[in-house]
Amino acid sequence: MDLPLEGITVLEFSQYLSGPSAGLRLADLGARVIKIERPVHGEAGRKLSIKNLWVDDSSLLFHTINRNKESFAADLKNPDDLALVKQLIAKADVLIHNFRPGVMQKIGLDYDAASEINPGLVYAEITGYGKEGPWKEKPGQDLLMQSLTGLTFTTGNATNGPVPFGISIADILCGAQLVQGIIAALIRRSKKKTGALIEVSLMETLLDFQFELLTTYYNSQQQPLRSKTNSGHTLLGAPYGVYKAADGFIALAMMDIAVLAETVECAALQGFTTSQAFAQRDNIKSILADHLHKNTVKHWLQKLQERGLWAMEVLDWEKMTTHDAYRALQMEQVLHAAGKEIITTRCPIRINGQRLVSGKPAPKVGEHNEMLIREMNEVIVNKK
Amino acid sequence: MDLPLEGITVLEFSQYLSGPSAGLRLADLGARVIKIERPVHGEAGRKLSIKNLWVDDSSLLFHTINRNKESFAADLKNPDDLALVKQLIAKADVLIHNFRPGVMQKIGLDYDAASEINPGLVYAEITGYGKEGPWKEKPGQDLLMQSLTGLTFTTGNATNGPVPFGISIADILCGAQLVQGIIAALIRRSKKKTGALIEVSLMETLLDFQFELLTTYYNSQQQPLRSKTNSGHTLLGAPYGVYKAADGFIALAMMDIAVLAETVECAALQGFTTSQAFAQRDNIKSILADHLHKNTVKHWLQKLQERGLWAMEVLDWEKMTTHDAYRALQMEQVLHAAGKEIITTRCPIRINGQRLVSGKPAPKVGEHNEMLIREMNEVIVNKK
Numbered sequence: 054m055d056l057p058l059e060g061i062t063v064l065e066f067s068q069y070l071s072g073p074s075a076g077l078r079l080a081d082l083g084a085r086v087i088k089i090e091r092p093v094h095g096e097a098g099r100k101l102s103i104k105n106l107w108v109d110d111s112s113l114l115f116h117t118i119n120r121n122k123e124s125f126a127a128d129l130k131n132p133d134d135l136a137l138v139k140q141l142i143a144k145a146d147v148l149i150h151n152f153r154p155g156v157m158q159k160i161g162l163d164y165d166a167a168s169e170i171n172p173g174l175v176y177a178e179i180t181g182y183g184k185e186g187p188w189k190e191k192p193g194q195d196l197l198m199q200s201l202t203g204l205t206f207t208t209g210n211a212t213n214g215p216v217p218f219g220i221s222i223a224d225i226l227c228g229a230q231l232v233q234g235i236i237a238a239l240i241r242r243s244k245k246k247t248g249a250l251i252e253v254s255l256m257e258t259l260l261d262f263q264f265e266l267l268t269t270y271y272n273s274q275q276q277p278l279r280s281k282t283n284s285g286h287t288l289l290g291a292p293y294g295v296y297k298a299a300d301g302f303i304a305l306a307m308m309d310i311a312v313l314a315e316t317v318e319c320a321a322l323q324g325f326t327t328s329q330a331f332a333q334r335d336n337i338k339s340i341l342a343d344h345l346h347k348n349t350v351k352h353w354l355q356k357l358q359e360r361g362l363w364a365m366e367v368l369d370w371e372k373m374t375t376h377d378a379y380r381a382l383q384m385e386q387v388l389h390a391a392g393k394e395i396i397t398t399r400c401p402i403r404i405n406g407q408r409l410v411s412g413k414p415a416p417k418v419g420e421h422n423e424m425l426i427r428e429m430n431e432v433i434v435n436k437k
Numbered sequence: 438m439d440l441p442l443e444g445i446t447v448l449e450f451s452q453y454l455s456g457p458s459a460g461l462r463l464a465d466l467g468a469r470v471i472k473i474e475r476p477v478h479g480e481a482g483r484k485l486s487i488k489n490l491w492v493d494d495s496s497l498l499f500h501t502i503n504r505n506k507e508s509f510a511a512d513l514k515n516p517d518d519l520a521l522v523k524q525l526i527a528k529a530d531v532l533i534h535n536f537r538p539g540v541m542q543k544i545g546l547d548y549d550a551a552s553e554i555n556p557g558l559v560y561a562e563i564t565g566y567g568k569e570g571p572w573k574e575k576p577g578q579d580l581l582m583q584s585l586t587g588l589t590f591t592t593g594n595a596t597n598g599p600v601p602f603g604i605s606i607a608d609i610l611c612g613a614q615l616v617q618g619i620i621a622a623l624i625r626r627s628k629k630k631t632g633a634l635i636e637v638s639l640m641e642t643l644l645d646f647q648f649e650l651l652t653t654y655y656n657s658q659q660q661p662l663r664s665k666t667n668s669g670h671t672l673l674g675a676p677y678g679v680y681k682a683a684d685g686f687i688a689l690a691m692m693d694i695a696v697l698a699e700t701v702e703c704a705a706l707q708g709f710t711t712s713q714a715f716a717q718r719d720n721i722k723s724i725l726a727d728h729l730h731k732n733t734v735k736h737w738l739q740k741l742q743e744r745g746l747w748a749m750e751v752l753d754w755e756k757m758t759t760h761d762a763y764r765a766l767q768m769e770q771v772l773h774a775a776g777k778e779i780i781t782t783r784c785p786i787r788i789n790g791q792r793l794v795s796g797k798p799a800p801k802v803g804e805h806n807e808m809l810i811r812e813m814n815e816v817i818v819n820k821k
């Protein structure tokens with residue numbers, strides 16, 4: 054299949070997660086993504102390991118995020134290297150970076166400089182907090198961004214204090230926003246031949262992510278309140294949340310309280326109606342929690358699902374990955390790197406029924422310097 | 438400014454959050470987005486209110502997600518209406534739907550049928566679980582998807598049981614994936630004149646979201662473990678997490694344990710090193726929690742930030758929205774609907790330094806039927 058971004062070249066001056074996750078998705082969709090890395094050590098993310106899992110000199114985590122990319126090693130303070138990088142910029146369609154404000158300017162590769170080299174370039178940058186404001190020099194780190202934007206008060210129970218999401222939500226969402234901006238700018242370029250500067254910050258990303266909650270707050274001036282127990286969503290009434298059964302947990306989405314009471318045969322819940330689902334949320338949830346822990350997941354799900362109510366089991370990774378529903382998705386793919394087989398996930402987007410996979414592992418630092426320099430020379434020879 | 442997707446027309450057969458959030462971002466980026474809704478009541482999301490906040494017949498929530506769109510009311514079971522919708526499809530660039538598998542087929546508007554009307558159409562669909570597998574008929578609802586994919590075990594403390602994210606993470610991320618697939622397909626179409634079927638499911642989206650955790654699980658067969666207290670990220674060692682100070686909370690990202698011990702003058706922590714940050718995580722976090730609650734947020738942040746350590750305060754919405762750093766972003770915009778001013782957030786992407794705002798409120802059901810029918814007739818007249 055022709056992948057949709059075939060023929061597009063992306064230079065990725067990025068480290069850790071937000072920028073590289075944008076590069077990963079562009080690569081998944083068919084772009085040629087070249088990491089520009091400092092010589093020898095490469096980008097800092099190569100040394101970020103989890104559970105001490107390594108593939109080669111670089112961590113499993115790095116390989117996961119940087120599959121299907123090339124690497125060009127360059128010391129941007131060395132004029133010869135910088136000249137080569139500028140040649141790459143002249144031929145590229147997209148440049149991504151997630152340096153702090155000012156870093157690319159100091160190197161002489163800020164948007165103005167880069168678009169002089171290549172006026173059609175789509176130049177995309179991620180910052181923590183934008184380029185103005187009192188926090189612009191602060192570290193743009195995922196947990197800190199969650200904490201600053203109110204996000205930690207959306208999750209957990211009212212008595213828990215702030216509860217961060219256990220996944221790097223700001224980084225991942227910001228990468229996705231950047232990709233949307235980049236590809237949209239490429240569409241405009243195909244019609245109007247104009248480049249673009251695309252900017253996204255982690256902070257604006259997390260504000261956008263909370264647009265329902267923030268709009269509610271702006272227009273009511275009331276802070277969203279978490280429920281006392283069995284939290285689900287600050288703005289939704291009972292029973293929305295997760296409940297403990299005798300042998301596991303079940304999740305209950307939106308449903309009519311009276312129908313629920315009848316379906317699970319909960320006498321204490323009879324008399325409550327859906328119009329009380331928000332005002333009596335803590336009360337209803339607590340009655341329900343006391344009732345549901347008395348029987349098994351299977352028992353409750355059978356009753357609830359027979360009635361057409363929105364309830365499912367809560368699974369951990371082991372239960373999920375051995376379930377037929379998971380297997381049917383064929384979400385796993387194998388990368389071959391340094392003589393090892395790495396199992397990882399694939400791109401979640403399917404095109405014309407095809408799953409987007411790529412067995413190409415992450416590159417070694419500078420693995421593609423020779424090839425890229427040869428390509429540049431060929432272009433020069435062809436021009437002569 | 439020319440928005441990048443100007444000239445692109447999107448038909449949105451969607452309800453609630455996932456599909457409409459994709460339509461919203463496409464509209465933010467300049468596309469003309471037309472909601473196709475059943476007459477009178479419109480899409481189901483119009484009646485989904487939070488805190489009983491309404492703008493007109495439709496909820497504040499609906500207005501938040503559907504700003505900057507048009508509405509064409511059509512009864513898809515009525516042949517005359519269906520014929521009009523097919524005329525719209527013939528002229529459109531993109532069609533989005535998030536119906537359950539089979540629904541669009543029954544109406545005669547599945548991908549094969551739609552691409553016969555318009556071979557260049559980019560047809561994009563969201564499902565809960567894909568179109569195969571034992572769960573394909575199950576409700577594709579956000580909390581249920583979080584529960585089924587292991588996500589609820591990433592957040593909160595080890596003793597908490599499963600903790601769902603308090604934001605509709607599957608819906609929002611899935612919308613973003615869909616937009617990436619759609620715009621990429623539009624780029625291919627601009628070169629090769631081919632349409633495309635783009636499919637994303639909520640479940641595949643949440644698996645992709647957990648790609649770091651799942652890759653670790655696939656390759657180690659160990660379930661990620663949350664810390665006993667002060668949770669932050671299952672795969673990261675101490676001190677990563679949120680801590681209670683005397684008068685509020687602070688977030689600590691990755692940092693050297695010995696430097697931290699010295700900086701906050703914590704005698705009990707001396708002797709620990711970063712190499713123990715994961716193995717001794719519960720122990721280090723508990724010592725630190727005992728120590729940090731003894732003094733104020735300001736006290737600790739001054740010490741930590743002076744030393745260059747990655748620490749910030751935890752803010753709620755009130756504190757955040759009154760902070761200069763928030764104001765500098767200018768993240769709010771005003772919509773005028775039904776004689777009211779609605780404050781909401783804007784698109785987080787900036788293009789050539791400009792923030793993308795649009796004061797156009799969500800449409801009433803069928804508000805644009807007359808205009809769209811007139812446009813269709815003009816096209817026919819022009820052709821004659």
